[in-house]
Amino acid sequence: MISRGRMSRRDSLKWMGMNAAAAAAGSLPAPCRVVTPAAPAARERGIEPQEAPELIADRERRMQWWHAAKFGMFIHWGLYSVYGHHEWAMEDEGIPVAEYEQLARQFKPKPNAARAWAWLAKRAGQKYMVMTTKHHEGFCNFATQLTNYCAPRQGPGRDLVAEYVEAARAEGLRVGFYYSLMDWHHPDGARCATDEAARRRFVEYTHGLIRELMTNYGKIDILWYDVAWPLDAAGWESERMNEMVFKLQPEIIVNNRNGLPGDFSTPEQHITAAEAGRAWETCMTMNDSWGYQRADDNWKTTKTLVRNLVECAQGGGNYLLNIGPRGDGSIPEPSIERLSEVGDWMDKHGSTIYEAERCNVNRSVMAGFTRHGNRLYIHVYNWPGGTVAVGGLKTKIHAARLYATGRPVTVKQEEFRVQFTGMPETAPETPITTIEAECDGEPVQDTLWVRECRPRRGVGV
Numbered sequence: 001m002i003s004r005g006r007m008s009r010r011d012s013l014k015w016m017g018m019n020a021a022a023a024a025a026g027s028l029p030a031p032c033r034v035v036t037p038a039a040p041a042a043r044e045r046g047i048e049p050q051e052a053p054e055l056i057a058d059r060e061r062r063m064q065w066w067h068a069a070k071f072g073m074f075i076h077w078g079l080y081s082v083y084g085h086h087e088w089a090m091e092d093e094g095i096p097v098a099e100y101e102q103l104a105r106q107f108k109p110k111p112n113a114a115r116a117w118a119w120l121a122k123r124a125g126q127k128y129m130v131m132t133t134k135h136h137e138g139f140c141n142f143a144t145q146l147t148n149y150c151a152p153r154q155g156p157g158r159d160l161v162a163e164y165v166e167a168a169r170a171e172g173l174r175v176g177f178y179y180s181l182m183d184w185h186h187p188d189g190a191r192c193a194t195d196e197a198a199r200r201r202f203v204e205y206t207h208g209l210i211r212e213l214m215t216n217y218g219k220i221d222i223l224w225y226d227v228a229w230p231l232d233a234a235g236w237e238s239e240r241m242n243e244m245v246f247k248l249q250p251e252i253i254v255n256n257r258n259g260l261p262g263d264f265s266t267p268e269q270h271i272t273a274a275e276a277g278r279a280w281e282t283c284m285t286m287n288d289s290w291g292y293q294r295a296d297d298n299w300k301t302t303k304t305l306v307r308n309l310v311e312c313a314q315g316g317g318n319y320l321l322n323i324g325p326r327g328d329g330s331i332p333e334p335s336i337e338r339l340s341e342v343g344d345w346m347d348k349h350g351s352t353i354y355e356a357e358r359c360n361v362n363r364s365v366m367a368g369f370t371r372h373g374n375r376l377y378i379h380v381y382n383w384p385g386g387t388v389a390v391g392g393l394k395t396k397i398h399a400a401r402l403y404a405t406g407r408p409v410t411v412k413q414e415e416f417r418v419q420f421t422g423m424p425e426t427a428p429e430t431p432i433t434t435i436e437a438e439c440d441g442e443p444v445q446d447t448l449w450v451r452e453c454r455p456r457r458g459v460g461v
């Protein structure tokens, strides 16, 4: 039997096969270019490229809402939020465990702090939330029978995960749980790598905590594992872990950080699309810290955040954008400002993101692109003046307009260039203006074709 969340060798071969097929299908053969024949399909090479169809169908069904959601809020909150030096402080500053544990008594968040997070997430156009239930520091934000190092038995005096779940649901947002396998606090957290009895104890502890999370909070939409150090999938018994998770939560989706491929990949702090057919989500901080670091002022601009969201949607992926609330649960003001501004933009342009399908068009120094069917959305972040040009578009455009206002835009299309003209000299929208172009087929761009095939002239002028 093939279990869900497992990546067989067959699956990885399938991905490689799909990749080659996508590359072959990606651009139309240019008349002046020598076209290299596509590699024979995996099936022709005698390799079975298919994951079991019922598993593919099951994953597609479970992930439908997530693909439509596109944009989520990550929340890093724990004892490190009280300390305010980034969530890696315990290790990076070499803090003794007994000293770090004192933070658990000082952690006194205001009641229902998560309501403001959920409100802000909704305001920003985010459709789901993923909160740290236990980060590397080992402190459990939830009620557990397995350790006293948990919110109800320490400073908070209550179950913070329960409050979070309730807050997310109240705003109609999907609920995700982040869970770090690596644990800097548990006595077996490191020695499990070399001591089999310790490994068994620690795996039972870990599976036990996950079982509680999957049992005590109703329907959970995402389980977001993190850092598998110091074991591999066999050591964590990750297949058994996922089987338990799916048994308790048949609709859940899981990521790929317990050593198995799970349902989606998780590029971190960079936007790199996975091969076609594989779901992916870029997770990113708004400054340089996941957990609250009071002195970190390296904030991304709202324009960068919207550009990133566009870039993820262009590649068929999701964007999970982090906030690091303080120990009292309050959100740093720069995050509130930026998410509110992203929300203003999403109020007008949201459907160009939510409805986006993987888009072949991606080259410009002034714009990002998304696509829905034959509609191309040109998200201009460096507004050049009254004319915006895109090179190498191989699809005919028959109409265009400014997306936010519907104001028509004149299209001048030549073989190698399309120009959108007669637009205002200064950007009509902030931080990004979107032009909607109706194409007569799925838009395809090939700028190499421009380089190779655009007629040249003699060396004399």
Ligand code: GLC
Pocket (backbone or CB within 6 Å): 076, 087, 088, 226, 227, 268, 283, 290
């Ligand atoms: C890394 C970091 C961790 C953070 C995570 C988010 O794994 O160790 O602190 O929670 O990235 O993706």
